[in-house]
Amino acid sequence: MPTAKTARKSAGKPAGNLLYAQSGGVTAVINATAAGVIEAARARKVRVLAARNGILGALREELIDTSKESAAAIRALGHTPGGAFGSCRLKLKALDADRARYERLLAVLQAHDVRWFLYNGGNDSADTALKVSQLAAEYGYPLTCVGVPKTVDNDLAVTDCCPGFGSAAKYTAVSVREAALDVAAMAETSTKVFVYEAMGRHAGWLAAAAGLAGADADAAPHLILFPERPFEEADFFAKVKATVERVGYCVVVASEGIQTADGRFVADAGGGKDSFGHTQLGGVASHLAGRVKDALGYKVHWALPDYLQRSARHLASKTDVEQARAVGKAAVEYALKGMNSVMPAIVRSSDAPYRWKIEPVPLSKVANHEKKMPANFIRKDGYGITAAARKYLEPLIRGEAPPPYGRDGLPQYVTLKNVAVKAKLPPFEG
Missing domain, CATH: 3.40.50.460 (Phosphofructokinase domain)
Incomplete structure (x- = not known):
């Protein structure tokens, strides 16, 4: 059973580690968000762990130490498609219905002194992040959970659009x-x-x-x-x-x-x-x-x-890349400020010229809500916009953000080393 642990403190450095996980179908720019997270955390001297294959890796205690990656590799991550740490489709149910898995997840977070959990996904992932924050509060474990938006379907509530x-x-x-x-x-x-x-x-x-x-x-x-x-x-x-x-x-x-x-x-x-x-x-x-x-x-x-x-990724929108990085950076800022159960949302402030900003929204307004197209976006005959x-x-x-190309004519994408963190708990069963 998870128990509260006294936070370590060191001069000029926040106590604890940050865990980042990717969820669901990946996008051309989800790694740009990951790069934004890691670079922002490094600037604050916070160690970032990444879950291998998303929440499944967190449950299995299969964690990756991103501090083993060079600054150049993280920069290259920003123009590399796919999911650098792996993702998965695994939905945790309600707290009471799936309590054993939630408690296992909290035990893993505690074992590795994770004080900030960033879950990069869609509606269901926002719900999971919200539930993890609720369980941590129940057990008195100091944990800040932040949802990070991602989906190609653009169906995430509250945010004007979704990175990807x-x-x-x-x-x-x-x-x-x-x-x-x-x-x-x-x-x-x-x-x-x-x-x-x-x-x-x-x-x-x-x-x-x-x-x-x-x-x-x-x-x-x-x-x-x-x-x-x-x-x-x-x-x-x-x-x-x-x-x-x-x-x-x-x-x-x-x-x-x-x-x-x-x-x-x-x-x-x-x-x-x-x-x-x-x-x-x-x-x-x-x-x-x-x-x-x-x-x-x-x-x-x-x-x-x-x-x-x-x-x-070779045909990515520059706007999309910039927004993907921005939500990653903002997620770290929110987490380190202790802004629990929020998500950085994209807010459109102007259409012409196009302007946007990032603002926090409660996960409760995002979780399990689906944004469909407004009726006035579909032509009256139903066959056009x-x-x-x-x-x-x-x-x-708008805008182009092509990756660098090699002499072979192909994009130069990066493969991270993904050095594993030593497990501290018994193997996960369930």
């Missing part, structure tokens, strides 16, 4: 624009319909970002399918046919999470549910392509970019 989304949005808009030029070049004798699948389970933010690829009625994407609107196949077929007859071809962007009016996912991958209770999706583009071919007789191609959307959506989205994909 801007880069995925830029990749989506650029990919759709380039693919549309390809389709247009061949439409006379080849492909008439192209279907692009975008990530987004319940919120169509990435599908909406594809709308930035074209500005007028006949520019691709011609049709966007949002999870916020029920999918009606007959109406969709009619829109595709009308577009092909008017433009000569039709580019469709479909969110993976589109549903029929009765709430059934159009593309259920049949892979069951993950630990977060999410149905495995994927394949909506191939499904729609087959249905269009059968119903309308057009030659159809489709694309499922999948992980490419969230790993494309509005001027209001464009005004919101455009600043988030």
